Amino acid sequence: MAQVRVATFAGPGAPPVIRTVPRPAVPKNAALIQVGACGVCGTDLHILKGHWPKPLPWPFTLGHEIGGIIVEKGPELREDFMGKPLAVGSRVMIPPLMPCGRCHYCVHYPESANKCLTPVYYGRYLGFEKPPHLWGGWAEYVYVDLDLLPGTKIYKLPDDMPLRLGALAEPLTSCIRAFNRAVRAGGFRWGDTVVIQGSGPIGILAIAAAREMGAGRVICVGAPETPRLELARRFGAEATVDIEALPTPEARIARVREIVGGFGADLVMDCSGHPSAGPEGIEFLRDGGTYVEMGQFTDAGSIQTNWHRICAKDLTVLGSWAFTANDLALGVAMLDRARDRFPWLAMQTLYPFDEDGIARAVADAMAMRTVKSTIVPWPELVQ
Numbered sequence: 001m002a003q004v005r006v007a008t009f010a011g012p013g014a015p016p017v018i019r020t021v022p023r024p025a026v027p028k029n030a031a032l033i034q035v036g037a038c039g040v041c042g043t044d045l046h047i048l049k050g051h052w053p054k055p056l057p058w059p060f061t062l063g064h065e066i067g068g069i070i071v072e073k074g075p076e077l078r079e080d081f082m083g084k085p086l087a088v089g090s091r092v093m094i095p096p097l098m099p100c101g102r103c104h105y106c107v108h109y110p111e112s113a114n115k116c117l118t119p120v121y122y123g124r125y126l127g128f129e130k131p132p133h134l135w136g137g138w139a140e141y142v143y144v145d146l147d148l149l150p151g152t153k154i155y156k157l158p159d160d161m162p163l164r165l166g167a168l169a170e171p172l173t174s175c176i177r178a179f180n181r182a183v184r185a186g187g188f189r190w191g192d193t194v195v196i197q198g199s200g201p202i203g204i205l206a207i208a209a210a211r212e213m214g215a216g217r218v219i220c221v222g223a224p225e226t227p228r229l230e231l232a233r234r235f236g237a238e239a240t241v242d243i244e245a246l247p248t249p250e251a252r253i254a255r256v257r258e259i260v261g262g263f264g265a266d267l268v269m270d271c272s273g274h275p276s277a278g279p280e281g282i283e284f285l286r287d288g289g290t291y292v293e294m295g296q297f298t299d300a301g302s303i304q305t306n307w308h309r310i311c312a313k314d315l316t317v318l319g320s321w322a323f324t325a326n327d328l329a330l331g332v333a334m335l336d337r338a339r340d341r342f343p344w345l346a347m348q349t350l351y352p353f354d355e356d357g358i359a360r361a362v363a364d365a366m367a368m369r370t371v372k373s374t375i376v377p378w379p380e381l382v383q
Protein backbone atom coordinates (compact mmCIF):
# COMPACT_ATOMS: atom_id res chain seq x y z
CA MET A 1 0.00 0.00 0.00
CA ALA A 2 2.03 2.92 -1.30
CA GLN A 3 -0.97 5.06 -2.13
CA VAL A 4 -3.94 6.19 -0.09
CA ARG A 5 -7.29 6.94 -1.66
CA VAL A 6 -9.10 10.01 -0.42
CA ALA A 7 -12.36 11.63 -1.53
CA THR A 8 -12.04 15.32 -2.26
CA PHE A 9 -14.45 18.04 -3.27
CA ALA A 10 -13.33 20.91 -5.46
CA GLY A 11 -15.81 23.29 -3.82
CA PRO A 12 -19.46 23.71 -2.85
CA GLY A 13 -21.72 21.77 -5.21
CA ALA A 14 -18.87 19.80 -6.76
CA PRO A 15 -19.08 16.00 -6.93
CA PRO A 16 -16.67 13.89 -4.90
CA VAL A 17 -13.49 12.86 -6.70
CA ILE A 18 -11.38 9.96 -5.47
CA ARG A 19 -7.72 10.93 -5.60
CA THR A 20 -4.60 9.21 -4.41
CA VAL A 21 -1.86 10.57 -2.21
CA PRO A 22 1.38 8.89 -1.20
CA ARG A 23 1.26 6.88 1.98
CA PRO A 24 3.10 9.11 4.42
CA ALA A 25 6.16 8.07 6.34
CA VAL A 26 5.14 8.07 9.99
CA PRO A 27 7.55 10.09 12.16
CA LYS A 28 8.19 9.54 15.87
CA ASN A 29 5.10 11.29 17.26
CA ALA A 30 2.62 10.56 14.49
CA ALA A 31 0.13 7.88 13.48
CA LEU A 32 -1.63 6.56 10.45
CA ILE A 33 -5.23 5.59 11.17
CA GLN A 34 -7.30 3.28 9.00
CA VAL A 35 -10.85 4.57 8.77
CA GLY A 36 -13.49 2.02 9.70
CA ALA A 37 -16.48 4.35 9.59
CA CYS A 38 -16.95 8.08 9.11
CA GLY A 39 -20.27 9.85 9.38
CA VAL A 40 -21.74 12.51 7.14
CA CYS A 41 -22.49 15.46 9.41
CA GLY A 42 -24.79 18.42 8.99
CA THR A 43 -21.62 20.50 9.07
CA ASP A 44 -20.31 18.63 6.02
CA LEU A 45 -23.60 19.32 4.26
CA HIS A 46 -23.43 23.01 5.13
CA ILE A 47 -19.86 23.14 3.82
CA LEU A 48 -20.93 21.45 0.59
CA LYS A 49 -23.78 23.93 0.25
CA GLY A 50 -21.32 26.82 0.60
CA HIS A 51 -22.55 27.97 4.02
CA TRP A 52 -19.20 27.87 5.81
CA PRO A 53 -18.45 31.42 6.95
CA LYS A 54 -14.69 31.26 6.42
CA PRO A 55 -12.43 30.34 3.48
CA LEU A 56 -11.68 26.62 3.18
CA PRO A 57 -8.68 24.99 1.51
CA TRP A 58 -10.54 23.53 -1.46
CA PRO A 59 -10.15 20.93 -2.73
CA PHE A 60 -10.09 18.99 0.49
CA THR A 61 -11.39 15.89 2.19
CA LEU A 62 -14.43 16.15 4.44
CA GLY A 63 -15.48 13.84 7.24
CA HIS A 64 -14.81 14.30 10.94
CA GLU A 65 -16.85 11.58 12.66
CA ILE A 66 -14.15 8.99 12.46
CA GLY A 67 -13.85 5.58 14.06
CA GLY A 68 -10.58 3.99 13.04
CA ILE A 69 -7.66 1.76 13.91
CA ILE A 70 -4.02 2.78 14.30
CA VAL A 71 -2.10 0.84 11.67
CA GLU A 72 1.25 2.54 12.11
CA LYS A 73 2.63 4.87 14.75
CA GLY A 74 5.84 6.50 15.87
CA PRO A 75 7.60 5.31 19.04
CA GLU A 76 6.96 8.56 20.96
CA LEU A 77 3.22 8.46 20.50
CA ARG A 78 2.41 6.36 23.53
CA GLU A 79 -0.92 7.56 24.86
CA ASP A 80 -4.09 9.32 23.91
CA PHE A 81 -5.27 12.71 25.19
CA MET A 82 -6.68 11.09 28.32
CA GLY A 83 -3.50 9.15 29.07
CA LYS A 84 -4.66 5.78 27.77
CA PRO A 85 -1.95 3.70 26.11
CA LEU A 86 -1.93 3.58 22.32
CA ALA A 87 -0.58 0.76 20.19
CA VAL A 88 -0.85 -0.43 16.64
CA GLY A 89 -4.32 -1.97 16.55
CA SER A 90 -5.81 0.55 19.01
CA ARG A 91 -9.27 1.76 18.10
CA VAL A 92 -9.45 5.56 18.14
CA MET A 93 -11.50 8.59 17.23
CA ILE A 94 -10.17 12.03 16.43
CA PRO A 95 -12.36 15.13 16.63
CA PRO A 96 -12.68 17.80 13.95
CA LEU A 97 -11.74 20.85 15.96
CA MET A 98 -8.99 20.44 18.48
CA PRO A 99 -8.24 23.40 20.76
CA CYS A 100 -4.61 24.52 20.71
CA GLY A 101 -4.39 24.79 24.51
CA ARG A 102 -2.32 27.96 24.25
CA CYS A 103 -4.38 30.82 22.84
CA HIS A 104 -6.22 33.42 24.91
CA TYR A 105 -9.47 31.44 24.85
CA CYS A 106 -7.85 28.11 25.66
CA VAL A 107 -5.92 29.60 28.59
CA HIS A 108 -8.45 32.01 30.07
CA TYR A 109 -11.81 30.48 29.13
CA PRO A 110 -11.13 26.73 29.13
CA GLU A 111 -14.86 25.97 29.23
CA SER A 112 -15.05 27.81 25.90
CA ALA A 113 -11.95 26.25 24.36
CA ASN A 114 -14.28 25.17 21.56
CA LYS A 115 -13.86 28.80 20.48
CA CYS A 116 -10.07 28.35 20.29
CA LEU A 117 -8.47 31.04 18.14
CA THR A 118 -5.93 28.70 16.53
CA PRO A 119 -7.48 25.24 16.48
CA VAL A 120 -6.09 22.25 14.68
CA TYR A 121 -8.49 21.79 11.83
CA TYR A 122 -8.78 20.68 8.27
CA GLY A 123 -5.97 20.81 5.83
CA ARG A 124 -2.75 21.51 7.61
CA TYR A 125 -0.87 18.24 7.44
CA LEU A 126 2.10 16.76 5.71
CA GLY A 127 2.82 19.43 3.21
CA PHE A 128 -0.75 18.77 2.18
CA GLU A 129 -1.52 22.40 2.82
CA LYS A 130 -1.69 21.92 -0.90
CA PRO A 131 -4.51 19.41 -0.88
CA PRO A 132 -5.43 16.65 -1.17
CA HIS A 133 -4.24 15.79 2.26
CA LEU A 134 -4.78 13.04 4.73
CA TRP A 135 -7.02 14.61 7.27
CA GLY A 136 -10.71 14.25 6.46
CA GLY A 137 -12.30 10.91 7.25
CA TRP A 138 -13.93 10.26 3.89
CA ALA A 139 -10.76 8.44 3.01
CA GLU A 140 -9.05 5.12 3.51
CA TYR A 141 -6.69 6.60 6.09
CA VAL A 142 -6.13 9.74 8.11
CA TYR A 143 -2.82 10.92 9.45
CA VAL A 144 -1.95 12.80 12.62
CA ASP A 145 1.37 14.24 13.73
CA LEU A 146 1.57 15.71 17.21
CA ASP A 147 4.96 17.30 16.64
CA LEU A 148 3.70 19.14 13.58
CA LEU A 149 0.45 20.16 15.30
CA PRO A 150 0.75 19.77 19.07
CA GLY A 151 -2.94 20.53 19.57
CA THR A 152 -3.82 17.26 17.87
CA LYS A 153 -5.85 14.96 20.08
CA ILE A 154 -6.47 11.25 19.76
CA TYR A 155 -9.11 9.51 21.88
CA LYS A 156 -8.83 5.78 22.41
CA LEU A 157 -12.02 3.78 22.00
CA PRO A 158 -12.60 0.65 24.08
CA ASP A 159 -10.95 -2.35 22.43
CA ASP A 160 -14.29 -4.07 21.90
CA MET A 161 -16.15 -1.01 20.65
CA PRO A 162 -17.43 -1.37 17.10
CA LEU A 163 -15.93 1.34 14.90
CA ARG A 164 -19.41 2.29 13.75
CA LEU A 165 -20.25 3.10 17.36
CA GLY A 166 -17.00 5.03 17.72
CA ALA A 167 -17.98 7.12 14.71
CA LEU A 168 -20.91 8.45 16.75
CA ALA A 169 -18.70 9.69 19.59
CA GLU A 170 -18.14 13.12 18.13
CA PRO A 171 -21.77 14.10 17.44
CA LEU A 172 -22.97 12.55 20.72
CA THR A 173 -20.37 14.60 22.57
CA SER A 174 -21.93 17.78 21.19
CA CYS A 175 -25.24 16.75 22.74
CA ILE A 176 -23.70 15.86 26.11
CA ARG A 177 -21.99 19.24 26.23
CA ALA A 178 -25.25 21.02 25.42
CA PHE A 179 -27.02 19.34 28.35
CA ASN A 180 -24.07 20.03 30.62
CA ARG A 181 -24.30 23.68 29.62
CA ALA A 182 -27.92 23.59 30.78
CA VAL A 183 -26.87 21.86 34.01
CA ARG A 184 -24.32 24.58 34.73
CA ALA A 185 -26.94 27.24 34.07
CA GLY A 186 -29.19 25.56 36.63
CA GLY A 187 -31.61 24.66 33.85
CA PHE A 188 -31.57 20.86 33.73
CA ARG A 189 -32.36 18.55 36.62
CA TRP A 190 -33.10 14.88 37.08
CA GLY A 191 -36.64 14.11 36.01
CA ASP A 192 -37.07 17.20 33.82
CA THR A 193 -39.31 17.18 30.78
CA VAL A 194 -37.27 17.82 27.65
CA VAL A 195 -38.41 18.74 24.15
CA ILE A 196 -35.93 18.17 21.34
CA GLN A 197 -36.46 20.21 18.18
CA GLY A 198 -35.11 18.33 15.20
CA SER A 199 -34.92 14.63 14.39
CA GLY A 200 -31.70 14.56 12.40
CA PRO A 201 -28.63 12.81 13.78
CA ILE A 202 -28.08 15.42 16.49
CA GLY A 203 -31.74 15.34 17.48
CA ILE A 204 -31.69 11.55 17.77
CA LEU A 205 -28.44 11.56 19.76
CA ALA A 206 -29.83 14.35 21.97
CA ILE A 207 -32.73 12.07 22.88
CA ALA A 208 -30.23 9.44 24.01
CA ALA A 209 -28.16 12.01 25.91
CA ALA A 210 -31.27 13.47 27.59
CA ARG A 211 -32.32 10.04 28.80
CA GLU A 212 -28.84 9.03 29.96
CA MET A 213 -28.41 12.36 31.75
CA GLY A 214 -31.64 12.17 33.71
CA ALA A 215 -34.55 13.54 31.71
CA GLY A 216 -37.87 12.25 32.98
CA ARG A 217 -39.70 12.70 29.72
CA VAL A 218 -38.43 13.38 26.18
CA ILE A 219 -40.55 14.62 23.29
CA CYS A 220 -39.18 15.14 19.78
CA VAL A 221 -40.46 17.62 17.18
CA GLY A 222 -39.23 16.85 13.67
CA ALA A 223 -39.80 15.09 10.35
CA PRO A 224 -40.20 12.95 8.38
CA GLU A 225 -42.01 10.14 10.14
CA THR A 226 -39.91 7.55 8.27
CA PRO A 227 -37.09 7.14 9.05
CA ARG A 228 -36.56 9.92 11.57
CA LEU A 229 -39.49 10.18 13.99
CA GLU A 230 -39.80 6.42 14.02
CA LEU A 231 -36.19 6.21 15.15
CA ALA A 232 -36.71 9.02 17.67
CA ARG A 233 -39.30 6.85 19.40
CA ARG A 234 -36.98 3.86 19.31
CA PHE A 235 -34.43 6.04 21.09
CA GLY A 236 -36.95 6.72 23.79
CA ALA A 237 -38.94 9.79 22.80
CA GLU A 238 -42.31 9.13 24.43
CA ALA A 239 -44.02 11.15 21.73
CA THR A 240 -43.10 12.80 18.46
CA VAL A 241 -44.66 15.78 16.71
CA ASP A 242 -44.49 15.70 12.92
CA ILE A 243 -43.84 19.18 11.55
CA GLU A 244 -45.04 18.05 8.12
CA ALA A 245 -48.41 17.03 9.55
CA LEU A 246 -48.63 20.26 11.57
CA PRO A 247 -47.23 22.92 9.26
CA THR A 248 -47.86 26.01 11.41
CA PRO A 249 -45.90 26.99 14.52
CA GLU A 250 -49.18 27.64 16.34
CA ALA A 251 -50.40 24.08 15.71
CA ARG A 252 -47.08 22.59 16.82
CA ILE A 253 -46.95 24.73 19.96
CA ALA A 254 -50.48 23.63 20.87
CA ARG A 255 -49.65 19.98 20.24
CA VAL A 256 -46.41 20.03 22.22
CA ARG A 257 -48.06 21.80 25.14
CA GLU A 258 -50.88 19.28 25.07
CA ILE A 259 -48.38 16.38 25.24
CA VAL A 260 -46.20 18.02 27.89
CA GLY A 261 -49.15 19.20 29.96
CA GLY A 262 -48.84 21.36 33.04
CA PHE A 263 -47.08 24.63 32.42
CA GLY A 264 -44.80 23.48 29.60
CA ALA A 265 -41.42 21.82 29.18
CA ASP A 266 -38.53 22.40 31.59
CA LEU A 267 -35.91 22.34 28.84
CA VAL A 268 -36.12 22.74 25.08
CA MET A 269 -33.08 22.03 22.96
CA ASP A 270 -32.94 23.04 19.32
CA CYS A 271 -31.08 20.52 17.20
CA SER A 272 -32.94 21.38 14.02
CA GLY A 273 -30.80 24.06 12.43
CA HIS A 274 -33.99 25.73 11.27
CA PRO A 275 -33.93 29.53 11.54
CA SER A 276 -37.44 29.79 13.00
CA ALA A 277 -36.99 27.04 15.56
CA GLY A 278 -35.97 29.37 18.38
CA PRO A 279 -38.99 31.65 18.59
CA GLU A 280 -41.24 28.60 18.22
CA GLY A 281 -39.34 26.49 20.74
CA ILE A 282 -39.41 29.01 23.56
CA GLU A 283 -43.22 28.70 23.46
CA PHE A 284 -42.87 25.01 24.35
CA LEU A 285 -41.31 26.05 27.67
CA ARG A 286 -42.87 26.69 31.02
CA ASP A 287 -42.12 30.06 32.59
CA GLY A 288 -38.67 29.76 34.12
CA GLY A 289 -37.64 27.06 31.64
CA THR A 290 -34.35 26.77 29.78
CA TYR A 291 -33.70 26.94 26.04
CA VAL A 292 -30.50 25.56 24.51
CA GLU A 293 -29.66 26.53 20.93
CA MET A 294 -27.24 24.06 19.41
CA GLY A 295 -28.68 23.55 15.96
CA GLN A 296 -27.74 26.71 14.15
CA PHE A 297 -24.21 27.72 13.53
CA THR A 298 -23.70 29.04 10.02
CA ASP A 299 -23.69 32.75 9.34
CA ALA A 300 -26.84 32.59 7.27
CA GLY A 301 -28.56 35.51 8.97
CA SER A 302 -28.13 39.22 9.38
CA ILE A 303 -27.90 41.44 12.44
CA GLN A 304 -31.71 41.50 12.40
CA THR A 305 -32.07 37.74 12.15
CA ASN A 306 -29.10 36.57 14.11
CA TRP A 307 -30.61 33.95 16.42
CA HIS A 308 -28.04 31.50 15.04
CA ARG A 309 -25.32 33.55 16.72
CA ILE A 310 -26.44 32.20 20.10
CA CYS A 311 -25.10 28.85 18.93
CA ALA A 312 -22.18 30.05 16.83
CA LYS A 313 -20.86 32.26 19.64
CA ASP A 314 -21.50 29.60 22.31
CA LEU A 315 -23.46 32.15 24.30
CA THR A 316 -25.45 31.96 27.47
CA VAL A 317 -28.56 34.07 26.93
CA LEU A 318 -30.65 34.56 30.05
CA GLY A 319 -34.09 35.98 30.53
CA SER A 320 -34.89 37.80 33.76
CA TRP A 321 -38.42 38.87 34.65
CA ALA A 322 -38.85 41.22 37.60
CA PHE A 323 -37.80 39.61 40.90
CA THR A 324 -38.75 37.23 43.64
CA ALA A 325 -39.73 38.07 47.20
CA ASN A 326 -36.22 37.42 48.44
CA ASP A 327 -34.69 39.84 45.94
CA LEU A 328 -36.31 42.99 47.29
CA ALA A 329 -34.26 43.11 50.44
CA LEU A 330 -31.20 43.19 48.18
CA GLY A 331 -32.48 46.34 46.50
CA VAL A 332 -33.00 48.09 49.82
CA ALA A 333 -29.57 46.98 51.03
CA MET A 334 -27.79 48.22 47.91
CA LEU A 335 -29.43 51.64 48.10
CA ASP A 336 -28.40 51.90 51.72
CA ARG A 337 -24.84 50.74 51.24
CA ALA A 338 -24.23 52.80 48.10
CA ARG A 339 -26.30 55.84 48.96
CA ASP A 340 -23.31 58.19 48.66
CA ARG A 341 -21.69 56.57 45.66
CA PHE A 342 -24.27 57.44 43.01
CA PRO A 343 -26.36 60.54 42.30
CA TRP A 344 -29.55 58.59 42.90
CA LEU A 345 -31.73 61.63 43.50
CA ALA A 346 -30.56 63.25 40.26
CA MET A 347 -32.69 60.67 38.48
CA GLN A 348 -35.85 62.19 39.90
CA THR A 349 -37.89 65.13 38.65
CA LEU A 350 -40.51 66.04 41.25
CA TYR A 351 -44.15 66.85 40.52
CA PRO A 352 -46.83 68.01 42.94
CA PHE A 353 -49.86 65.90 43.70
CA ASP A 354 -52.53 67.64 41.63
CA GLU A 355 -54.11 66.93 38.28
CA ASP A 356 -51.76 69.17 36.37
CA GLY A 357 -48.72 67.81 38.21
CA ILE A 358 -49.62 64.18 37.54
CA ALA A 359 -50.47 64.93 33.91
CA ARG A 360 -47.06 66.62 33.46
CA ALA A 361 -45.24 63.80 35.25
CA VAL A 362 -46.73 61.26 32.86
CA ALA A 363 -46.32 63.41 29.73
CA ASP A 364 -42.68 64.24 30.53
CA ALA A 365 -41.89 60.56 31.15
CA MET A 366 -43.54 59.52 27.90
CA ALA A 367 -41.62 62.18 25.98
CA MET A 368 -38.38 61.10 27.70
CA ARG A 369 -37.91 64.61 29.06
CA THR A 370 -37.37 63.09 32.49
CA VAL A 371 -35.54 60.02 33.68
CA LYS A 372 -37.82 59.26 36.62
CA SER A 373 -40.86 61.47 37.01
CA THR A 374 -41.69 61.29 40.70
CA ILE A 375 -44.87 62.47 42.37
CA VAL A 376 -44.53 64.07 45.78
CA PRO A 377 -47.85 64.37 47.69
CA TRP A 378 -46.21 65.82 50.82
CA PRO A 379 -43.15 67.84 49.91
CA GLU A 380 -42.22 68.29 53.55
CA LEU A 381 -41.51 64.55 53.75
CA VAL A 382 -38.78 64.64 51.11
CA GLN A 383 -36.85 67.79 51.88
Ligand SMILES: [Zn+2]
Nearest residue numbers: 100103106116
Ligand atom coordinates in the same frame (compact mmCIF):
# COMPACT_ATOMS: atom_id res chain seq x y z
ZN1 LIG B 1 -6.65 27.76 21.51
